Amino acid sequence: MVPLLMRSRSKTARQRLRGKTGFTFCNQGTFSIHARGCIAIINSSYCGSVDSVKPVFAATSHLQRKGIAARCDSRQAMHFLFPSDPLRTKRPDEFYAEEVAAVRSAGFNLSVFSFEKFQAGSFQAFPPLPVATVIYRGWMLSRREYERFAAAIVGAGATPFTDTKSYLLAHHLPNWYPAIAELTPETRIFPVDTDLAAVLRSLSWPEYFIKDYVKSLKTSIGSRISTPEQAETVAAEMRCFRGTIEGGGCVRRVESFLPETEQRYFVLDGVPHAASGHVPTSVENCARRITSRFFSVDVVKRVDGVLRVVEIGDGQVSDLVGWKTEQFLYLFSRFAQQN
Numbered sequence: 574m575v576p577l578l579m580r581s582r583s584k585t586a587r588q589r590l591r592g593k594t595g596f597t598f599c600n601q602g603t604f605s606i607h608a609r610g611c612i613a614i615i616n617s618s619y620c621g622s623v624d625s626v627k628p629v630f631a632a633t634s635h636l637q638r639k640g641i642a643a644r645c646d647s648r649q650a651m652h653f654l655f656p657s658d659p660l661r662t663k664r665p666d667e668f669y670a671e672e673v674a675a676v677r678s679a680g681f682n683l684s685v686f687s688f689e690k691f692q693a694g695s696f697q698a699f700p701p702l703p704v705a706t707v708i709y710r711g712w713m714l715s716r717r718e719y720e721r722f723a724a725a726i727v728g729a730g731a732t733p734f735t736d737t738k739s740y741l742l743a744h745h746l747p748n749w750y751p752a753i754a755e756l757t758p759e760t761r762i763f764p765v766d767t768d769l770a771a772v773l774r775s776l777s778w779p780e781y782f783i784k785d786y787v788k789s790l791k792t793s794i795g796s797r798i799s800t801p802e803q804a805e806t807v808a809a810e811m812r813c814f815r816g817t818i819e820g821g822g823c824v825r826r827v828e829s830f831l832p833e834t835e836q837r838y839f840v841l842d843g844v845p846h847a848a849s850g851h852v853p854t855s856v857e858n859c860a861r862r863i864t865s866r867f868f869s870v871d872v873v874k875r876v877d878g879v880l881r882v883v884e885i886g887d888g889q890v891s892d893l894v895g896w897k898t899e900q901f902l903y904l905f906s907r908f909a910q911q912n
């Protein structure tokens with residue numbers, strides 16, 4: 574456990590933590606230093622006012638002068654946010670229960686919010702968001718929804734780990750495609766009202782993979798088609814099953830991939846990570862070229878043995894395909910330690 578120097582104006586916080594190993598309480602303007610010499614600031618308005626932070630810096634340099642290492646537990650500066658159960662809005666959605674447990678046991682704090690109420694126009698996190706950087710883990714959000722979501726986080730006094738521009742950079746194919754065009758199947762992008770059958774006739778490829786800016790069609794005839802006329806069915810089914818076409822249409826050249834070879838990688842703050850084995854060069858290239866702070870990269874082996882990027886996705890809304898939850902959380906623990 575990290576020994577703590579506490580300066581809390583919150584009586585309840587003091588009462589809650591009193592007696593736990595390693596905590597030392599200080600009243601406003603005074604500090605005592607824990608024997609093991611590490612510092613964390615816990616304050617009901619954490620880093621909220623210059624006055625509350627200044628004396629801690631003073632205490633830190635005092636420690637440094639004494640040659641004692643001081644560090645802040647930056648886990649408190651990161652806060653996770655999950656969708657709640659639709660009916661019991663103070664509990665996490667069952668789908669994320671395992672990940673929520675892993676977040677807690679990794680020492681991070683979290684809040685939940687009703688995704689349904691957010692979609693209906695109101696955002697309320699429980700417990701309320703602290704002054705911290707917020708990492709969302711949850712359902713995909715459209716461009717408009719994410720803009721509103723990021724603004725709501727800022728409105729609550731916190732900061733989104735991923736701003737709207739970064740979210741869309743990884744979430745929308747036309748944004749990431751130009752950066753890695755030679756690593757992924759050739760793709761043409763079209764506005765939503767395009768006559769796709771006419772487009773496909775002019776391309777005259779042997780097969781086509783059709784999706785919108787975000788998702789393929791998983792039902793009906795699927796996304797992989799061989800005649801231009803089928804494109805209208807794909808578009809119509811997407812509208813029917815998903816309610817909308819997000820952004821526009823993407824027509825991708827079909828490549829022959831080996832079954833069961835797709836793997837998901839995560840890039841956090843420029844560093845690529847693998848669930849198992851090493852990180853391939855193509856993922857390192859993605860990490861260098863795509864500036865979003867947190868995204869996933871799906872890589873598959875083509876029949877000729879070349880690794881191809883199938884898709885980039887925003888890390889907050891990517892499933893943990895092939896990753897253990899603890900392993901995923903370890904990325905953030907390491908990140909928190911290093912920042």
Ligand SMILES: Nc1ncnc2c1ncn2[C@@H]1O[C@H](COP(=O)(O)OP(=O)(O)OP(=O)(O)O)[C@@H](O)[C@H]1O
Nearest residue numbers: 758782787788789790825826827828829835883884
């Ligand atoms: N250009 C392509 N050529 C051949 N197969 C493809 C191509 N693009 C995608 N696929 C196959 O279709 C699958 C789904 O594609 P993609 O990931 O782009 O859509 P998605 O809707 O995000 O699917 P998922 O939710 O499974 O990730 C890929 O895992 C891959 O096996």
Ligand SMILES: [Mg+2]
Nearest residue numbers: 871883884886
């Ligand atoms: Mg995918």
